[in-house]
Amino acid sequence: MTTHASEDSPGAESSTDTGTVRTIRLGTRASRLALAQSGIVARSIEDASARRGSPVHVDLIHVTTHGDTTSTPLRQLGGVGVFVARLRQAVLEGECDVAVHSAKDLPVAPAPGLTWAAVPRREDPRDVLCARDDLGVADLPRGARIGTGSPRRAAQLIALRPDLRIVDLRGNVPTRLARVGADLDAVVLAAAGLRRLERTDAITQYLDPATMVPAAAQGALAVEVREDSDPALVDLLRALDHAPSHLAITAERALMRALGAGCAAPIGALALPGPDDSITLRASVSPVDGGSALHRSLSARISADEGDPASLRDAEALGESLARKLVRAGAEDVVDLHADTAGGLPGEEQ
Numbered sequence: 547m548t549t550h551a552s553e554d555s556p557g558a559e560s561s562t563d564t565g566t567v568r569t570i571r572l573g574t575r576a577s578r579l580a581l582a583q584s585g586i587v588a589r590s591i592e593d594a595s596a597r598r599g600s601p602v603h604v605d606l607i608h609v610t611t612h613g614d615t616t617s618t619p620l621r622q623l624g625g626v627g628v629f630v631a632r633l634r635q636a637v638l639e640g641e642c643d644v645a646v647h648s649a650k651d652l653p654v655a656p657a658p659g660l661t662w663a664a665v666p667r668r669e670d671p672r673d674v675l676c677a678r679d680d681l682g683v684a685d686l687p688r689g690a691r692i693g694t695g696s697p698r699r700a701a702q703l704i705a706l707r708p709d710l711r712i713v714d715l716r717g718n719v720p721t722r723l724a725r726v727g728a729d730l731d732a733v734v735l736a737a738a739g740l741r742r743l744e745r746t747d748a749i750t751q752y753l754d755p756a757t758m759v760p761a762a763a764q765g766a767l768a769v770e771v772r773e774d775s776d777p778a779l780v781d782l783l784r785a786l787d788h789a790p791s792h793l794a795i796t797a798e799r800a801l802m803r804a805l806g807a808g809c810a811a812p813i814g815a816l817a818l819p820g821p822d823d824s825i826t827l828r829a830s831v832s833p834v835d836g837g838s839a840l841h842r843s844l845s846a847r848i849s850a851d852e853g854d855p856a857s858l859r860d861a862e863a864l865g866e867s868l869a870r871k872l873v874r875a876g877a878e879d880v881v882d883l884h885a886d887t888a889g890g891l892p893g894e895e896q
């Protein structure tokens with residue numbers, strides 16, 4: 547694995563020969579979390595290729611965006627979407643062959659010209675509390691100041707502890723952690739990011755996913771390529787796919803898409819694989835004022851055979867059915883489902 551920086555200049559030449567993959571250029575953002583994620587995927591690609599007896603080398607290409615180098619507030623640039631868009635452009639224009647994204651940061655609409663070659667095994671999908679003095683949610687003093695930029699996390703926390711004060715929080719994970727014990731009593735983050743950054747030491751409580759239902763696709767990565775990629779490349783990347791994780795996040799994202807839910811809607815969605823190919827999708831819709839959330843769940847039997855397109859369609863159907871169930875139960879009365887970054891929320895950075 548080697549690393550290169552790429553400003554806006556296209557790559558010199560195609561890195562794949564017809565049929566035989568030798569060097570794969572993997573585009574990544576340069577944030578610590580993005581580098582950790584890309585590094586994990588790069589090593590998995592190299593390991594998978596070595597097991598197949600035709601080892602490849604992965605070059606990490608740092609794709610920088612205007613957003614990485616400007617001090618303009620992220621929300622003014624259009625939120626985390628600017629990073630995703632730049633990385634996708636790099637793949638589409640052939641500057642790199644593959645991009646690794648946090649699946650929860652990807653819009654639910656399909657991206658023209660691109661496809662997911664793999665969803666690797668999902669990390670722990672839960673949210674966690676990182677508090678000062680080893681505190682859990684129940685131990686926080688009255689009126690404690692909790693940092694999060696996520697309307698979902700804010701609404702779910704207020705439902706548990708109406709006295710807490712939510713402080714809008716942006717910036718990357720290390721920056722957010724640095725505020726704990728400084729001007730904040732705690733922050734809420736995804737367990738997955740802390741695992742990948744090797745910062746689980748900061749976690750003081752794993753939050754119960756039954757009440758703090760995570761964001762759709764939280765903890766999962768998406769390995770994205772051009773639709774017209776070299777089939778040998780796609781075949782190699784498929785080795786990284788973990789079918790139960792792929793099905794789970796497909797169901798969660800289909801639910802969000804069917805609800806027409808924008809990324810700032812206070813909605814949680816988590817699909818968990820059960821025994822005998824069962825998968826249970828649960829969702830929460832939280833009123834922003836801290837009232838009790840609407841919770842619904844639905845299960846289906848979906849075969850997790852590797853890369854079966856019919857299974858992916860079944861997972862989408864599960865998400866769509868649960869969306870209809872939520873709407874019948876009055877989801878539209880609970881929140882503005884279509885809230886998005888236009889209002890300045892949440893625009894989180896990695």
Ligand SMILES: NCc1[nH]cc(CCC(=O)O)c1CC(=O)O
Pocket residue numbers: 626648649650651719734735736737738739763764765766767894895896
């Ligand atoms: N929007 C921020 C973001 N996007 C992906 C992760 C890491 C966790 C994941 O992969 O879901 C995070 C940080 C966080 O929410 O704590």
